[in-house]
Amino acid sequence: MDVVTQMQRQLIQYTSSLFQEFNQLQQLQDESNPEFVVEVVTLFFEDAERLLNELSKSLQVEQESIDFRKVDAQVHQLKGSSSSIGAQRVQRVCIAFRNFCEQQNVEGCLKSLQEIKQEYSLVKTKLETLFKMEKQLFAARGSISR
Amino acid sequence: MGMSAAAQFHVLAVDDSLIDRMLIERLLKTSSFHVTTVDSAIKALQYLGMVEDKLKSYETPEIHQDAEVNVNLIITDYCMPEMTGHDLLRKIKESNSLKDIPVVIMSSENVPSRINRCLEDGAEEFFLKPVQQSDVNKLKPHLLKSRSKEEEETQPSNNNKRKTRIKCTI
Numbered sequence: 001m002d003v004v005t006q007m008q009r010q011l012i013q014y015t016s017s018l019f020q021e022f023n024q025l026q027q028l029q030d031e032s033n034p035e036f037v038v039e040v041v042t043l044f045f046e047d048a049e050r051l052l053n054e055l056s057k058s059l060q061v062e063q064e065s066i067d068f069r070k071v072d073a074q075v076h077q078l079k080g081s082s083s084s085i086g087a088q089r090v091q092r093v094c095i096a097f098r099n100f101c102e103q104q105n106v107e108g109c110l111k112s113l114q115e116i117k118q119e120y121s122l123v124k125t126k127l128e129t130l131f132k133m134e135k136q137l138f139a140a141r142g143s144i145s146r
Numbered sequence: 147m148g149m150s151a152a153a154q155f156h157v158l159a160v161d162d163s164l165i166d167r168m169l170i171e172r173l174l175k176t177s178s179f180h181v182t183t184v185d186s187a188i189k190a191l192q193y194l195g196m197v198e199d200k201l202k203s204y205e206t207p208e209i210h211q212d213a214e215v216n217v218n219l220i221i222t223d224y225c226m227p228e229m230t231g232h233d234l235l236r237k238i239k240e241s242n243s244l245k246d247i248p249v250v251i252m253s254s255e256n257v258p259s260r261i262n263r264c265l266e267d268g269a270e271e272f273f274l275k276p277v278q279q280s281d282v283n284k285l286k287p288h289l290l291k292s293r294s295k296e297e298e299e300t301q302p303s304n305n306n307k308r309k310t311r312i313k314c315t316i
Contacts, residue, residue, distance in 0.1 A: 081252050084163075
């Protein structure tokens with residue numbers, strides 16, 4: 001029981017440290033649907049990675065042939081999904097990115113893309129850690145006979 | 147069979163983002179709504195029974211007896227490719243059989259002129275994304291209002307001429 005209490009405490013602490021990311025998801029966390037948040041976030045990871053790949057490709061072409069409207073549309077998508085799950089830092093860089101698209105500023109776009117990749121990587125690590133902790137807690141609870 | 151007060155409200159949610167569809171469905175189900183989601187405005191119109199005629203305008207649906215579709219509220223994203231949520235709103239309000247269905251618009255962008263235009267064109271509410279449970283909680287009054295209006299207008303003969311019964315063609 002002690003181990004479980006300890007894990008619970010660690011989980012609560014970690015969750016509060018993720019206040020920004022987790023706050024949005026918290027309202028969706030539901031005992032009747034414990035898998036829901038994991039499902040949505042996993043979908044977000046897949047979606048974000050796909051978009052980041054496409055953005056890299058779109059910006060890798062010759063500068064004159066960059067399709068800024070396409071790039072902007074892709075960033076808009078990423079901005080939407082990151083906002084929906086509460087990844088606010090990713091969302092903020094997306095906003096800056098879109099401004100660069102509007103200005104057709106290639107350097108700005110490339111810089112934003114780098115930043116987004118970093119922010120995304122951060123949020124992914126945090127959420128994956130959170131899910132791992134939750135899983136371990138559930139497992140520990142389950143293995144203790146009441 | 148009388149009109150059950152506890153009958154679930156049916157909400158049609160329209161959004162081209164899969165993640166947003168999952169989220170809005172979750173929020174709506176938490177509020178005990180029955181939910182159908184589609185990924186485009188055109189699919190929404192098809193679901194509501196509107197068919198495109200040769201002139202590319204949408205006609206009111208034929209009424210069939212089987213597989214009735216009864217939608218009590220439509221919640222739609224604003225920014226969608228091909229047809230926006232605003233276009234969808236206008237098509238619904240132009241349709242005799244659908245214009246009384248309350249429509250709510252969602253958008254990730256806070257553009258006052260956009261919000262005002264939607265409200266002026268008949269949207270009941272405009273929610274900024276990410277949509278919260280507290281936003282969804284605002285929907286019930288609109289639905290209860292529509293339902294009691296319907297009940298007033300419907301005669302006991304229960305022919306339900308005013309109720310929209312539409313065949314689901316999807």
